[in-house]
Amino acid sequence: MSDASVRHRVGEVTLTVLGPDRRPLADRAVTVAQQRHAFAFGNIGFDFVGLVGGPPPEATGPVFGGDTGLDLHRLGESWLNLFNTATLPFYWGPYEPRQGTTDVERLTRTARWFADRGVTVKGHPLVWHTVQPSWLLDLDLDEVERLQRTRIRELTSGFAGLIDLWDAINEAVIMPVFANGDNAITRLARARGRIAMVRMAFEEARAGNPTATLVLNDFDLSSAYECLIEGVLEAGIRIDAIGLQTHMHQGYRGEEYMRDVLDRFARYGLPLHLTETTLVSGHLMPPDIEDLNDYRIPHWPTTPDGEARQADEIVRHYRSLVAHPAVASINYWGLTDDGAWLGAPVGLVRADGSRKPSYDALEGLIKGEWWMPPTEMRTGPDGRVAVRGFFGDYTISGIPFAIRPGQATASVCIDG
Structure with a gap:
């Protein structure tokens, strides 16, 4: 994704990972994987x-x-x-x-x-x-x-x-x-x-x-x-x-x-x-x-x-x-x-x-x-993790989210 010729195809979204109680999950190991290209x-x-x-x-x-x-x-x-x-x-x-x-x-x-x-x-x-x-x-x-x-x-x-x-x-x-x-x-x-x-x-x-x-x-x-x-x-x-x-x-x-x-x-x-x-x-x-x-x-x-x-x-x-x-x-x-x-x-x-x-x-x-395989990441103290990849559909620990043009932030709730 370092290829400058495709930078217009790539975005970054900062996810706030929440637990079942809707509180941010700090220092949490998560797996991010791409599911589909936009x-x-x-x-x-x-x-x-x-x-x-x-x-x-x-x-x-x-x-x-x-x-x-x-x-x-x-x-x-x-x-x-x-x-x-x-x-x-x-x-x-x-x-x-x-x-x-x-x-x-x-x-x-x-x-x-x-x-x-x-x-x-x-x-x-x-x-x-x-x-x-x-x-x-x-x-x-x-x-x-x-x-x-x-x-x-x-x-x-x-x-x-x-x-x-x-x-x-x-x-x-x-x-x-x-x-x-x-x-x-x-x-x-x-x-x-x-x-x-x-x-x-x-x-x-x-x-x-x-x-x-x-x-x-x-x-x-x-x-x-x-x-x-x-x-x-x-x-x-x-x-x-x-x-x-x-x-x-x-x-x-x-x-x-x-x-x-x-x-x-x-x-x-x-x-x-x-x-x-x-x-x-x-x-x-x-x-x-x-x-x-x-x-x-x-x-x-x-x-x-x-x-x-x-x-x-x-x-x-x-x-x-x-x-x-x-x-x-x-x-x-x-x-x-x-x-x-x-x-x-x-x-x-x-x-x-x-x-x-x-x-x-x-x-x-x-x-x-042009694809993100399953990748281990970890949330910060505020429960946030930044994901950068080609525009498309993704999951974080099995929960779907998307990277789209103009989208900077999103929240996801993970059970357990």
């Missing part, structure tokens, strides 16, 4: 939909993630050890393969499984032009819009209290001009315009769940995204966070690149969510590939050299992101290699469940440098 360290939970929720309503299968071959206990142990925020898939196509037949039961069970373990659950996405149900294609645009609006409200209201964090709209920059196959949402976006689509997503989502945190998410980190954000804000549309995707299948882009990106988007005064982060542990995708989806090969193995590179780069990447005060969340896009997006070896554990060096390296940050 910072959102996330990963997708796609693999858990099958493990927890069971088979899909139709034989569509999950979109980015398949049968890992790992049991729930082993996969869950690796996931829960590092992450506190889970992104679950709500792609319209597999969610509603036939009109009126939805995957709501499986996703509810999966979201509940995570929530019962103290994990914040996020839904992805409410509006996107890709992975759409084919039955939308035969409908006129007014009906497509009506159904899209209904879907947004039903999801946000139906999952309120369980899922209060959503990617409201995904990749709106290219939505009206997307040319990789016909879909009804691109045609709707072309007719209505980008800002109208964003307004629809956010206003319908807020109508369904007024307390939800809603993210505008995109992979396009160019000035085109900045122009969209400026237009959205000028139109009076309230967004809660800016989502930035960083799938780095062609290699780590480096600290300087990321600082420039973060600074450009931080100027809007909104929290930055690094929504989709990947680094490969095999060979890198050729640099001439413009659309990552165009690189399809039968087998993309993880390699020892690639794993060493991935471990080094994930530490550099996470350090640079956590060091930036505007970043509120980092979501890695996949725990395992099996079923990973585009078949890329981006996971932190191998297909057999064994940990890659990148998992251990990330654990060294999240549960090492």
Whole structure:
């Protein structure tokens, strides 16, 4: 915690430790331990939909993630050890393969499984032009819009209290001009315009769940995204966070690149969510590939050299992101290699469940440098003890307390 680059993530609270009679306990040995980070360290939970929720309503299968071959206990142990925020898939196509037949039961069970373990659950996405149900294609645009609006409200209201964090709209920059196959949402976006689509997503989502945190998410980190954000804000549309995707299948882009990106988007005064982060542990995708989806090969193995590179780069990447005060969340896009997006070896554990060096390296940050393990301390003559650590939830001799920005003092009562 002596690293100056993360001092904005660290606080100190002076606790007054009281006994059952509400008197300060002087010279008392206590054990302080961190329980959870306030910072959102996330990963997708796609693999858990099958493990927890069971088979899909139709034989569509999950979109980015398949049968890992790992049991729930082993996969869950690796996931829960590092992450506190889970992104679950709500792609319209597999969610509603036939009109009126939805995957709501499986996703509810999966979201509940995570929530019962103290994990914040996020839904992805409410509006996107890709992975759409084919039955939308035969409908006129007014009906497509009506159904899209209904879907947004039903999801946000139906999952309120369980899922209060959503990617409201995904990749709106290219939505009206997307040319990789016909879909009804691109045609709707072309007719209505980008800002109208964003307004629809956010206003319908807020109508369904007024307390939800809603993210505008995109992979396009160019000035085109900045122009969209400026237009959205000028139109009076309230967004809660800016989502930035960083799938780095062609290699780590480096600290300087990321600082420039973060600074450009931080100027809007909104929290930055690094929504989709990947680094490969095999060979890198050729640099001439413009659309990552165009690189399809039968087998993309993880390699020892690639794993060493991935471990080094994930530490550099996470350090640079956590060091930036505007970043509120980092979501890695996949725990395992099996079923990973585009078949890329981006996971932190191998297909057999064994940990890659990148998992251990990330654990060294999240549960090492940036974490307080059980620590023996002693109260002073006034029953007080000062605790310094990363913002988050803690216990002192089993009694919960928190370290939060702006909080200087607190009292806790210990029995016995």
